[in-house]
Amino acid sequence: MKKNIAIIMGGYSSEVEISLKSGAIVYKNISKELYNSYQIHILKNKWVLVDDAKKEHPINKHDFSAEINGEKIIFDCAFNAIHGHPGEDGTILAYFDLIGLKHTSAPFYQMALTFNKRDCLSVVKQYGIKTATSFYLDKGAKINVDEIVKKVGLPCFVKPNNAGSSFGISKAKTKAEILPAIEKAFKEDTQILIESFLNGPEITVGVIEYENKIKVLPMTEIVTENDFFDYEAKYLGKSEEITPARISPEIHKKLEKVATQVYQILNMSGFSRSEYILVNGEPHFLEMNTVPGLTTESIIPQQAAEAGISLQELFHNAIEMALKN
Incomplete structure (x- = not known):
């Protein structure tokens, strides 16, 4: 049947x-x-x-x-x-x-936790996972730009707490750019986070549950024409996605270990795609997407193809894993 x-x-x-x-x-x-x-x-x-x-x-x-x-x-x-x-x-x-x-997908609590960037970062930090320095802001709170700059420095990233596809994200290079960036982020969410700029290559790591095991897919290096991997870079061809990433075997091993650890810490199952910045060869975790794009141009299908997994195998596996649970 x-x-x-x-x-x-x-x-x-x-x-x-x-x-x-x-x-x-x-x-x-x-x-x-x-x-x-x-x-x-x-x-x-x-x-x-x-x-x-x-x-x-x-x-x-x-x-x-x-x-x-x-x-x-x-x-x-x-x-x-x-x-x-x-x-x-x-x-x-x-x-x-x-x-x-x-x-x-993973259980609803895990999905809610990973979708909330602030909560997700708070959890993984407790396990020694490196992250950017963060400043949190709620809508209606008093905004002190000097206090923000003192904590996270310049340039910095201003992000909605609960939004995907880089909607509402800005890179503020000067003090004057911080308030407009905050206003833009508040259009997407009532909570935002402001993060220090991490200088280094961005690596996207897909981790999935495949044939009853946690599988780290071939990694992707993001090289963007824009200031960061924003909506244009993601969907309008303003970036280069290099799979497999141009990293040494030693850094690959480090990333694989951290990405597996984060997947386990967050009690994940199903699909995940996490962003890391390499700072002096050390992976810094940015965020996890638990319903990543699945179009042919999307990163997870690219990574699966590099691993010899077709779209049909990828999707059938997700269904079979779900039916077994």
Whole structure:
């Protein structure tokens, strides 16, 4: 009996269009012989199953079922392709846990923790993982630019606490640029963090659960034309992504060890893509993405291909790992 797989995509954040692209790629690459897969759009104004004729069928939120031509579809597993809220922050996964629906992501608490950059950094620091120096700010709090500069220095990065795809991030090079950067970040979130600039190459490390084991994928070096790996660099071709990264075997070993440790510390499962800056050869952890982009141009599929894992194998593995849990 073929399992019914709901590929959830869309979401309520600025990343909705990117998520719809990721979800469409997952749908395209899941074998129709092995699974019955369905595209489910989770949007602010509607939850719908979208069939191949683009016809929409409402999702019943009581049990996450759908009806097509009088037949009720009950899902065995949800493939999470929602970047941002409510997929990457764990909200919809808590609901799935309540109704007993298996999914391809880590448990909802782990997803919420990793999505909150401030909390995530606080946890990993306790285990000796190196990070940038941070300054936290909540909306409405008094802003003292001199105090910020004294702690993190210049240049510095101003980031929304809960946002992905580099939305709302700025690099402030002078004191005068800090306030506009803070305003921009507050448009995305009510909490922000301001981090010291780490000078060194940026390495992206994909860590996944593959065939019941933690697997570190070939690493990617980010070389951007812009000041940092922002939205343009990520999605509009303003960066070079070099896989495998041009690093020594010694640094590779160090990164592999730290990336595995971070995955375990955070009690992760499923997909993850973490950013590290190498400062004098020492990996500094920036953040973890738990619903990374899954389009053919995205980094995790690039890394999987380098490891000899096709998109179909990557997605089928995620489903099988979820069904076993």
